[in-house]
Amino acid sequence: MRSPLRLVSDGGALNSSRPSSHDSSDDHLFDAYSRAVMAAAESVSPAVVNIEVHRASGRRAGNSRNPEAPAGSGSGFIVAPDGYIITNSHVVHRASRISVTLSDGRKSAAELIGDDPDTDLAVIRMAGSNLAAVSLGDSRAIRVGQLAVAIGNPYGFQCTVTAGVVSALGRSLRAGSGRLIDNVIQTDAALNPGNSGGPLVNSRGEVIGVNTAIILPAQGICFAIAINSAKLVAGHLIKDGKISRGYIGIAGHNVELPRRFVRFYRLPAEAAVRVASVEADSPAALGGIKEGDLLIRLGDSPIAGIDDLQRHLTMSQVGVRTPVSVIRGADQLMLEIVPVETIHKSGD
Incomplete structure (x- = not known):
């Protein structure tokens, strides 16, 4: 049986002991894209x-x-x-x-x-000290179309580098626990089994996401958890070993607010969370929140995106009647919800 692997070489080159005159001068052939990928990977x-x-x-x-x-x-x-x-x-x-x-x-x-x-x-x-560590970026600064470099160990092939672009922002992905993960980055940088948990990096070598999932059998549809969400979660895990959070029962995504809304309602931020769905009998549903509402404030805190909402839905909110400000159509409404604690089943 013939091996499926073939070596590609020039037979004459095997007998040549002289290096090509171009070997040491190829740097000028690298384009800006190649230099950016190489720099990010090396960093x-x-x-x-x-x-x-x-x-x-x-x-x-x-x-x-x-x-x-x-x-x-x-x-x-x-x-x-x-x-x-x-x-x-x-x-x-x-x-x-x-x-x-x-x-x-x-x-x-x-x-x-x-x-x-x-x-x-x-x-x-x-265990260790003085280990090489990554620089963490800001996922709020990501733009669709920008360079994205994925580094990981697909199928055990260590430190494999693939590159593509940020394909879309604000996606939602269902975790194994059944909860929707919001504000997910979509990329076409190739991911395979074993890439899970590796970094998605921008052209400056800053981590902008945690590579998480692919859609099979599609090609070029891969997902990473935004690094701002990862920084928030990792901080709690390092401090407490677990995440305790309030639950209100909505899925949503970040949206820019029309400037007329910002001026008319004198809003503190130019962005909000658009409610994509509301779970039945959840605190949000019982409080009157509906699909399509723009959530702009939770208690006294402005909500300019999913990260803000997750940041403020802590254990301190559980069981506390909390005012929520939403824009529905052309009206600003003040509702009240009572967040409950997220419950994990043993063994999940």
Whole structure:
């Protein structure tokens, strides 16, 4: 049986001991696009890790008497020199043992710091100091069409780089827990199994998203969680080991407000959250919020986007009657809702 792999070479070149006169002068041939991708990859790759996960094969992952079995691999990226790593929840959820491999081949055990299936984000930590760490960007500054570079370990091929553009913003993606993840970035930078948890990077080498999912069998439809959402979640996981949040029962996306609305209603921000759907019997539904409403204020806090809404829906809001300001049609309405605590079922 012939091997499917073929070496492509010039037979005459194999016998030549003289390097081409062009070998050392090809830099001028690289275009701006190539230089941007190379610079981003060189900057970020040292902080990208390969994650290998084992899970206990019995019904209870925490039972040490049950044998462990390999449960797949994924990617992650170091966000602090002392070893904190952001990855996807679905990569490390219910892991009994986690190990990471750095780009230079060093291996280390890692511990799970916190895991949030609702946003498909997790933080793990490896032992070490003065480790290479990424720079985190601002996902609010992303524009459709800009360069996007994905770095990860698809099918175990470590530090693989693919490039494309930001295809769309404000997408929603359903997490494994069933909750919608809002404000997701769509890109055509190629992702494959094993890329999950790796960074999506801009031309300056700043992480703008956490690579998360692809749509099969489509080509070029891939998704990343916006880095601003990841920074918020990771901060809580590092501090508390978990995410406690209020729940109101809407899905939405960021929209720019017409300037006449901003002037007429004297609004503090020029953006809001448009309600895409309202779950039946949820606090939002009971409070009178409807699909199509523009949510502009929660309590005393302006809401200029999904990140603002998530930031203010903390445990302190649970059970507290909270005023909500919305624009419906041409009218500004003041409603009241009572957020409840998000409940996770054991083993989810």
